[in-house]
Amino acid sequence: MVSAYISESEAIDRAKGGDIECFELLFRMHKKRVYSLCLRMVGNIELAEDLTQEAFLLLFRKIESFRGDSAFSTWLHRLTVNVVLMHVRKKKLPETSLDETLEANDDGAPQKEIASLDRALTGSIDRVVIERAIEDLPPGYRLFFVLHDVEGYEHNEIAEMMGCSIGNSKSQLHKARMKLRLALNVTRAENMRHKAPRLSIRPQPMPQMARSASAPGAD
Secondary structure (H helix, E strand, C coil), X not given: CCCCCXXXXXXXXXXXXXXXXXXXXXXXXXXXXXXXXXXHHHCCHHHHHHHHHHHHHHHHHHHHHCCCCCCHHHHHHHHHHHHHHHHHHHHCCCCCCCCCCCCECCCCCECCCCCCCCHHHCXXXXXXXXXXXXXXXXXXXXXXXXXXXXXXXXXXXXXHHHCCCHHHHHHHHHHHHHHHHHHHHHHHHHXXXXXXXXXXXXXXXXXXXXXXXCCCCCC
């Protein structure tokens, strides 16, 4: 039985040689991270579980090709992204207006800079609320948002992965951010409504004054 204290690098070397127990150790080390990535990208628990299994099956076949040029977690991360994207291409998940031009401002001028960090989405918002809002995005929007704003891929990398232009990648990201911002604003408004104190508008009875001993009729 493999010791739980074996290093990751030793487990990788032994897994390359066909040691199943070492591969299982790598699975235990990285399964939560791989599953979280799959879930963010597809927004479906059962599908994320299936894709996690697929990612590790592919890892089992490809682990000999790992050369250590980058961290193993980084290499596995990219392998997982590729597994998810292969699934997306097969299923042809709906993407809204992929070839549509950039959204316009209220004055009719096009948005010029939509690839920069959206400060409205990086405030002190509950992490769970954000995760749920991301899961509720349409599949196409969610993929572009996760790849760029969560996983940190550049638009040229995303365009290559998704088989689209850089402009289309920026457009999808912009629309995803707008939908996410709207969802978060609605959530904030609902929270404020629930937290607001309920004020009674009924008139309160005036307190009765104690009779003074010298007041008429006090006798």
